[in-house]
Amino acid sequence: MAAETGEPGIDFVRRLNEYSGIGNEWIILRDAETDWSYGVHPCRRSIEEHIRNGVINLDKPPGPTSHEVVAWIKKMLGLGRAGHGGTLEP
């Protein structure tokens, strides 16, 4: 999901849908513009913001638990909050 300069938000959302393959059929209720003086395109966050609002598809080795790996990553990146998407055998 690399940044594409000047990409409208809807095109980014369309790319997300293509990535996960859930289709791209929309109903438009109101044509609207967005004001770029606040908020930010998800690919153009500052690196610090990007890290805080990010996800990693991590290849966890067997051994350490998901919980432990999250704790390491939290420390590595100096994060206040971090979590994981679920354990394999709860």
Next chain:
Amino acid sequence: MVIQFHREVSESDVREALKEFIGEIYQRPPLRSSVKRTLRTRRIYYIELIEHTGKYSVVRVGCQAGTYMRKLAHDLGLVLGVGAHMRELRRTRTGPFKEDETLVRLQELSEALYLWRTENDERMLRRIIMPVEVAVSHIPKILILDSAVDAIAHGASLAVPGISMLMKNIRKNTMVAIMSLKGELVALGTALYDAEEIADMSRGIVVKTKRVYMKPGIYPRAWRKKK
């Protein structure tokens, strides 16, 4: 998953037995588990036998969250009458995350961090860490007006006038991602109607906000406080 059978079985027998496990199955969580041990049903979408030799099978299982693979291996052994247990397990897919070019190891993350901190080069880190929006890429979405963003960020539910566009696959009582027109994740919620029904409405709450992601105060506040 790698299954070890306790006696040799033929590939065709394994193939036949696996068919029994497709669809709705009953499972009682194993002794060593952290959920309540009551009988529950789980759906198995597919089981692909990747390889079989003598006492070992490698299978890829597509299943509902909360299905115990260890139990499936054990039960397969019972069906075949030879006994079996799970030897190895690997998650190959969950939600939008799969074993594709986005999958990284801890080592790569550590290298990327090093490059950023010492060389001031953030490119690798930006490739490894994906925007949070990727995590909801498989969920039907609603894009909302700038004027509705801050109310949602404060936890309000979404009403029809705040919507710009919505995906046709939104179904009643399922999860939707509420996003800004810039593509930012604002919140996750439960749809109260199907997409077509929402399109025919002119007012009223249509998504109950469940989990707010965006911090309040980023978008201007366009709503009034109740007096």
